[in-house]
Amino acid sequence: xxxxxxxxxxxxxxxxxxxxxxxxxLAAAWNRTPARGEAAAREHGFRHTPQLQxxxxxxxxxxxxxxxxxDLLDMTLTIAPLLQAGNVVVDTSTVAIETARxxxxxxxxxGVHFLDAPVSGGREGAENGSxxxxxxxxxxxxxxxxxxxxxxxxxxxxxxxVGSGQATKAVNQIMVAGINHAVTEALAFAQHQDLDMxxxxxxxxxxxxxxxxLEHRGQSMCxxxxxxxxKLALHHKDLKICQDILAREHKQLPMVxxxxxLYERLIQxxxxxxxxxxxxxxxxxxxxx
Numbered sequence: 234x235x236x237x238x239x240x241x242x243x244x245x246x247x248x249x250x251x252x253x254x255x256x257x258x259l260a261a262a263w264n265r266t267p268a269r270g271e272a273a274a275r276e277h278g279f280r281h282t283p284q285l286q287x288x289x290x291x292x293x294x295x296x297x298x299x300x301x302x303x304d305l306l307d308m309t310l311t312i313a314p315l316l317q318a319g320n321v322v323v324d325t326s327t328v329a330i331e332t333a334r335x336x337x338x339x340x341x342x343x344g345v346h347f348l349d350a351p352v353s354g355g356r357e358g359a360e361n362g363s364x365x366x367x368x369x370x371x372x373x374x375x376x377x378x379x380x381x382x383x384x385x386x387x388x389x390x391x392x393x394x395v396g397s398g399q400a401t402k403a404v405n406q407i408m409v410a411g412i413n414h415a416v417t418e419a420l421a422f423a424q425h426q427d428l429d430m431x432x433x434x435x436x437x438x439x440x441x442x443x444x445x446x447l448e449h450r451g452q453s454m455c456x457x458x459x460x461x462x463x464k465l466a467l468h469h470k471d472l473k474i475c476q477d478i479l480a481r482e483h484k485q486l487p488m489v490x491x492x493x494x495l496y497e498r499l500i501q502x503x504x505x506x507x508x509x510x511x512x513x514x515x516x517x518x519x520x521x522x
Contacts, residue, residue, distance in 0.1 A: 235381045236260040238292035240308060242273040242281070244461070245325065245352065246298035248359025249385045251277030253296075256384035261288035289315045294378050296385075297324045300467065302332040309336045318344030321378050325366070327351045327406070327471050330396040330478070333369065337395040346374045349395055351402035352386065355462040357449070363387040367405070369397035403478060406471040409446075409463075410492040413512050416447050420455060421516035430455040450510040459507035466505035469496040 235258050239250040242264035253259040254277065261282040264270025274281035282288040289295055289312045299305050305328050316322070322340055324333065324347070333349035340347040348370035358364040364386040368375055372391055375382075382389050392401045419442075423433045434451040437443065453460070475489050495515050504511045 234258060235294050235378060236292050237294045237296060237381045238262065238282075238288050239296045239298065240285075240288070240312070241265070241298035241326075242270045243298065243300065244356045245359045246296075247273035247277055248356065248361075249296060249298065249325070249364075250274075250279055251360065252362045252385045253381065254279035256381075258381050258384060260291045263288035285312065286315055290317075293320060294381055295320065295322045296381075297322065297326065299326045301470070302328045305332060305336060306339075309339045313339050313343045313345060316340075316343060316345045319346070321346045321348070321374055323348045323350045323368075323378065323382070325350050325352050327402050327467075327474070328399060329474050330399045333399045334396050337370070346371060347395060348375060349398040350382075350389075351398050351405075353402070353405050354386075357462060359385070366390065367392050367398045367401040369393055369395045369399065369401075399474075402471070403475045406468065407475055407486065407489060409468065409509070410472060411488050412444060412446050413509050414488070414492065416444070416451065417454065417510065417513040417516045420451060421513060421520055424455065424517065425520040446510075450508065453508075454510040454513040459504070459511040459513075461506060461508045463509050464505065465496055465507055465509045465511050466500055468509045469493065469500065469505070472496070 237253050237258045238261040239246050240263050242250060242262055250259055250262040259279055262279055263282050263285050267283060270281040297308055299308060305326050322345055337347040348368055350366045350368040352364040352366050354364040362385055366382060366386045366389045368389060368391050375391055392398055424430060438447050472489055472493055479485055499511055
């Protein structure tokens with residue numbers, strides 16, 4: 234049994250902690266904002282540990298889940314000295330490749346193994362244990378902790394050295410942007426044609442155009458509901474990482490650039506905390522008289 238601590242109990246971390254708890258492998262769970270951590274613990278049935286030091290020192294494996302590069306580096310600097318040599322840290326955040334490599338260097342100085350393992354699957358995937366993990370780091374370390382990762386994911390793919398996980402997640406986020414554009418624009422067109430939207434989704438979802446996003450977000454966006462499974466502002470942050478990677482080589486990709494422009498308009502209009510399917514708002518506006 235792998236004693237595992239989860240640090241960061243937002244939409245993703247809380248779901249992962251809940252699955253680890255049900256698998257009998259959750260040693261502790263901690264969140265920077267105690268009230269939010271306690272609420273997540275009540276919702277998912279585990280116990281929130283109020284003291285960070287106590288949370289990390291009872292674990293063989295620490296899983297971190299934060300929102301931004303600065304948060305990851307701050308957390309890394311804080312908990313690295315608290316761990317024992319040979320412990321493992323798996324970061325499931327989406328950050329820059331350089332940030333993942335810097336975190337690895339900090340942990341390595343303390344004899345701690347680090348894997349960058351961003352995930353795909355959104356809140357639903359975190360809660361039902363069906364995340365896909367893209368892992369960078371030592372394969373031997375990965376094999377050592379696989380029982381814990383299997384409790385929170387349906388697929389774990391080793392991509393190469395540290396940083397490879399984040400590079401693969403960048404690929405994922407660009408593809409998600411394209412799917413978002415295709416589905417929201419097509420459904421905006423269908424709605425403009427006064428079609429029965431439920432039947433449209435049933436018809437096209439059963440053919441070559443069928444996809445997860447259409448199945449899980451199609452009806453809600455047509456009804457004007459944008460409860461976040463994956464917040465638009467977070468996808469914007471992830472695509473900025475992709476843009477920065479390209480900018481170092483003086484390159485651009487039109488899908489990345491177009492999505493950032495539209496997301497920024499939506500964020501300015503107060504929709505940043507909505508699901509990425511809120512892009513439907515922009516597509517509908519293009520067809521309005």
